[in-house]
Amino acid sequence: TPRIAWYPESADGTLVNFGESVLGSMQFDVGLLDRLIDGQPLLSRERQTFYHLLAAIQEVGANQLARFARGNLGRYTKGWQEASGDSPLGKIVAKKAGQGSYSVAPLFNDAIAQRGELFVFDGVVRRALRVDASDALEEFGIDHYFELELFTGDSQNLPLVFCVLELPDGFPTGERIAQDARVAGFFLKRWAYRTRKPADTVSRSHDKRQLAPLLIGRAPQLLAPPPSSGPSTGLIAGGAFVLALAAIWLSVWRLGRADRAFDKQVRERFSPGRDDVDFAMLADGVQAAESDADD
Numbered sequence: 001t002p003r004i005a006w007y008p009e010s011a012d013g014t015l016v017n018f019g020e021s022v023l024g025s026m027q028f029d030v031g032l033l034d035r036l037i038d039g040q041p042l043l044s045r046e047r048q049t050f051y052h053l054l055a056a057i058q059e060v061g062a063n064q065l066a067r068f069a070r071g072n073l074g075r076y077t078k079g080w081q082e083a084s085g086d087s088p089l090g091k092i093v094a095k096k097a098g099q100g101s102y103s104v105a106p107l108f109n110d111a112i113a114q115r116g117e118l119f120v121f122d123g124v125v126r127r128a129l130r131v132d133a134s135d136a137l138e139e140f141g142i143d144h145y146f147e148l149e150l151f152t153g154d155s156q157n158l159p160l161v162f163c164v165l166e167l168p169d170g171f172p173t174g175e176r177i178a179q180d181a182r183v184a185g186f187f188l189k190r191w192a193y194r195t196r197k198p199a200d201t202v203s204r205s206h207d208k209r210q211l212a213p214l215l216i217g218r219a220p221q222l223l224a225p226p227p228s229s230g231p232s233t234g235l236i237a238g239g240a241f242v243l244a245l246a247a248i249w250l251s252v253w254r255l256g257r258a259d260r261a262f263d264k265q266v267r268e269r270f271s272p273g274r275d276d277v278d279f280a281m282l283a284d285g286v287q288a289a290e291s292d293a294d295d
Contacts, residue, residue, distance in 0.1 A: 003031055003034075004031065005029045005031060006024070006029060006030045006031040007024040007025075007027060007028070007029065007030065008020055008021055008024040008030055009021055009024045009025045013075075013079055016030075017114075017116060017117045018068075018072045018075065018076065018117065018118060019116045019117040019118035019119075019186050019187070020033075020116040020117070022068060022118055022186075023053070023056065023116060023186060026056045026057070026059050026060060027056060027059075028052060028053060028056040029052065030116060032048060032049040032052055032053075033049060033115050033116050033188075035048070035049050036049060036115065036188055036189045037189070038111050038112055038189045038190050039111075039189075039190050039192055039211060040189075040191075040192050041191065041192050041193070041209075042191065042214075049188070050163075050188070050216070051133070051136045051139070051140040051142060052140065053186065053188075053216045054140065054142055054145060054163065054165060054216060055140045055141055055142060057165065057186075057216060057217065057218050058165060058218075060218060061218060062184065062217065062218040062219040062220070062221055063221065065118065065120070065184035065185070065217060065218055066120045066182060066184040066221065068118055068184075069102070069118045069119055069120035069184045070120060072118065073097055073100075073101075073102065074097070076093075076097075076102070076117075077093060077094055077097035080093045080094065080106075081094060089105055089106065089109055089110060092105045093105065093106060096154065101121070101122065102119050102120065102121060103154060104121065104152055104154055104155045104160060104213065105154070107119070107160070107187060107190070107213035108158070108190070108211070108213065111187075111189060111190045111213070114187050115187060115188065115189065116186060116187065117186070117187050118184065118185070118186055118187075119184065119185065119186075119187060119215065120182060120183070120184035120185075121150060121152050121160060121182070121183060121184075122152065122180075122181075122182045122223060123150045123151050123152035123153070123155070123160070123180075123181065123183075124150070124151050124178055124179065124180055124181070125148050125149065125150050125151075125177060125178075125179045125180075125181045125183075125220060126149055126150075126151055126159070126176065126177060126178060127147075127148065127149040127159075127174070127175055127176070127177065128146060128147070128148050128149075128167065128171065128172065128173045128174065128177060128179070129146065129147050129173060129174075129175070130144055130145075130146055130173065131144060131145050131146065131147050131163075132144055133145055142165075145163050145164065145165055146163070146164050146165075146166070146167055146173075147161065147162075147163055148161070148162040148163075148164060148181075148183065148220060149161055149212075150162055150181065150183055150220075158210075158212065159212050160183075160212065160213045160215065161191055161193075161212045161213065161214050161215070162183050162185050162215050162216070162217050162220070163185075163214070163215070163216050163217075164183070164185070164216075164217045164218060164219050164220060165218055165219065166218070166219045167219060167220065168219060168220065168221070168222055170222070170225075170226045171220065171222065171226065172226055179220075179222070179224070179226060180222070180223040180224040181220040181221060181222060181223055182220065182221040182223055183215075183217050183220045183221070184217050184218075185215035185216050185217030185218075186215060186216050186217070187213060187214075187215050188214045188215065188216060189213075189214055190211040190212065190213060190214070191211065191212050191213070191214035192209040192210070192211055193209060193210060193212060194208070194209055194210070195208070195210055
């Protein structure tokens with residue numbers, strides 16, 4: 001046999017990381033990760049690894065993946081501190097962990113050591129496209145997936161590329177979108193791709209491959225409502241706001257009018273009609289009227 005299939009179900013901090021132990025429990029052959037070549041496009045030799053992982057991830061939900069990743073943040077950070085806590089990269093990891101999130105820096109600068117690890121990131125999805133995978137239907141049971149470009153607060157305007165099986169209802173798609181989302185996934189490698197800048201702004205000398213972390217997840221989680229579908233949505237919302245203000249103003253005006261009418265009624269009732277007014281009786285009457293109004 002060319003190799004032995006491997007399904008580890010516990011992490012040891014050195015040979016098996018937490019993400020690999022999750023993959024093993026999902027019956028994904030972790031040995032397939034050894035076929036990955038860092039810094040290259042997705043190669044034919046990596047096809048089996050890619051689609052096997054997409055197929056395996058159907059057994060776990062997006063929320064569950066995110067919980068697993070968040071639960072491992074402390075152990076992940078402790079491992080960095082024990083291995084290289086004083087290094088610049090270790091300090092970056094610890095700082096982000098103190099803010100309650102993973103740093104993207106290891107995926108760019110220490111990619112091979114992160115292979116198979118499970119991460120979760122919050123950011124803005126600026127690109128989401130459906131990718132046809134009908135050639136993988138018979139072997140892996142998958143006929144499509146979605147490719148997302150997620151930009152985080154610390155990615156320095158560089159994308160993290162997530163390949164996911166599905167999108168939640170209302171999630172926008174297209175080359176240029178802006179959707180706040182949380183995405184959890186297993187890291188594969190730094191994927192080489194060509195810049196997508198317009199041809200008239202990039203010379204041939206600069207039209208070279210760039211590297212982006214490539215991860216596989218189940219689905220993104222919406223962190224904000226999808227953008228409005230058109231200008232009519234804004235007009236409707238604005239009209240509703242104006243109507244609400246008008247209703248509030250009318251209620252205040254009516255209350256003020258009722259108060260003025262009551263005050264006038266009291267004044268007319270107890271206004272002196274002759275010189276021999278009993279001021280003690282007048283005071284008692286006003287107090288009684290005020291008490292009735294309070295009741």
